[in-house]
Amino acid sequence: MxxxxxxxxxxxxxxxxxxxxxxxxxxxxxxxxxxxxxxxxxxxxxxxxxxxxxxxxxxxxxxxxxxxxxxxxxxxxxxxxxxxxxxxxxxxxxxxxxxxxxxxxxxxxxxxxxxxxxxxxxxxxxxxxxxxxxxxxxxxxKWEKQSLIFERINTWWKQNAENGLNSVLFAYSLGKAQRILNHLETSIGPVFVHGSIWQTNQALIANGLQVLDSPKAEADTLKAKMKGAMIIAPPSAMGSPWMKKFNPYRTGICSGWMNVRGARRRRAADIGFVLSDxxxxxxxxxxxxxxxxxxxxxxxxxxxxxxxxxxxxxxxxxxxxxxxxxxxxxxxxxx
Structure with a gap:
């Protein structure tokens, strides 16, 4: 058998x-x-x-x-x-x-x-x-060490914050989003997450995992609190009306597919980071x-x-x- x-x-x-x-x-x-x-x-x-x-x-x-x-x-x-x-x-x-x-x-x-x-x-x-x-x-x-990728992400975020811009980073809601959250330099600014990522975070935290417990980016979030913020969202949120509340902002995508054909796969994003699970x-x-x-x-x-x-x-x-x-x-x- x-x-x-x-x-x-x-x-x-x-x-x-x-x-x-x-x-x-x-x-x-x-x-x-x-x-x-x-x-x-x-x-x-x-x-x-x-x-x-x-x-x-x-x-x-x-x-x-x-x-x-x-x-x-x-x-x-x-x-x-x-x-x-x-x-x-x-x-x-x-x-x-x-x-x-x-x-x-x-x-x-x-x-x-x-x-x-x-x-x-x-x-x-x-x-x-x-x-x-x-x-x-x-x-x-062929992936670079993740420490180099996270250094680039944090540098990008810092530059955006210094220019009065929010940073919206698209990453899958289970696994990659939490991986990114745990490597952000939170001294740069506040961190918010899409609702689907927040729900996933709460489930993982309930299971005893160490995940940065960032608040949801909700409609009633004051713009003053959003200044220079990092917002982590799933790719499905790209181009949605939900994004309007973060103006002015720059966008990035984290995916292994950014390794090649980056311009096409980035779609409307400003930058791509080669980070794969x-x-x-x-x-x-x-x-x-x-x-x-x-x-x-x-x-x-x-x-x-x-x-x-x-x-x-x-x-x-x-x-x-x-x-x-x-x-x-x-x-x-x-x-």
Whole structure:
């Protein structure tokens, strides 16, 4: 019996009769993280990391049947030993390790290699089979250290504030927004967030995570309080009437897609910052090598190119796996 197979409902572990990040309603769903392409509504029972508990309830409903466990703790389902391990993607993100009859498979979900100071850092898990995303699986994607990116963000904000301008920075509401908040130089000015980010922050704080608890940027916020402010908002707010209250302002976008074709992907933004919650080309290779896997399944992104590279240059057997993991919020996604 296979330990993992692709079914119409998603990645399936037959001996455990459980699915990992299924895209259709099933009885038992193991969730790698709370982004909406991985954590969908309608499952009879969910298993996830304990740091995902409150944000999953926020997104899927307070009455979901949810079991949470810490990293490294094993549980057994139908003879399959299951444990969750740090993925470093967002708070509570996990790799799912499945062990049955001496064989080990790991489903990584989404991950990044650089520790972000918010999520538990990625740890490679030795296995026979490894399922890996390759969102940025091309050699052109190479991230700078996040400290340099945050230095540029803070410098941009300071320059705007000195010129009497507010700064509106677009970033995905779960993971990247909190990562940015925790690295802002708050001595520059006040910090506000969009309502969706504020709700997410409250859920994460309730789960015990250390997140800068910034107030909502509401309609009745006095303009005097907004002077030289930093406002963090999801990409969906770009160009919306909600933005008018921040005039005069400059806009920026944080995304791995800013690495190339920046002018087009920035759309109406004034500046783009290359900051991703996914591994770059070198990070993907390092992570895969770290697992010592005999076979690698690739999902989402440049699967064909990356599979060819692994086969021809690294001697790793790689197979493309067609899934519905596509990120969130349009072309910027959760990148």
């Amino acid at each position: 296979k330990l993992l197979e692709l079914s119409p409902s998603g990645l399936y572990c037959p001996p455990a009769d459980a699915f990992i990040d299924p895209w259709r309603p099933v009885k038992k769903a193991i969730i790698t993280h709370a982004h909406s392409d991985h954590a969908r509504w309608g499952m009879k029972h969910y298993l996830a990391h304990q740091d995902s508990a409150e944000v999953l309830k926020l997104r899927l409903g307070q009455d979901i049947s949810l079991q949470t466990i810490p990293y490294e703790k094993s549980i057994e389902i139908n003879g399959v030993r299951i444990s969750l391990h740090p993925a470093g993607h967002i708070p509570g993100s996990a790799q799912v390790r499945l062990e049955h009859r001496g064989k080990v498979a790991v489903v990584s979900g989404d991950y990044k290699i650089e520790a972000d100071g918010l999520s538990k850092a990625f740890e490679p898990v030795t296995c026979h089979e490894f399922v890996s995303e390759c969102t940025f699986g091309l050699p052109i994607y 996914h591994a770059d080309w070198e990070g993907l290779i390092a992570a895969i090598k770290g697992t010592q896997a005999e076979k690698v399944y690739l999902t989402h992104g440049s699967t064909a190119v990356f599979a060819r590279y692994l086969e021809e240059s690294e001697g790793i057997h790689a197979v493309e796996l067609r899934t519905l993991f596509q990120g969130e919020n349009g072309d910027l996604g959760d990148s």
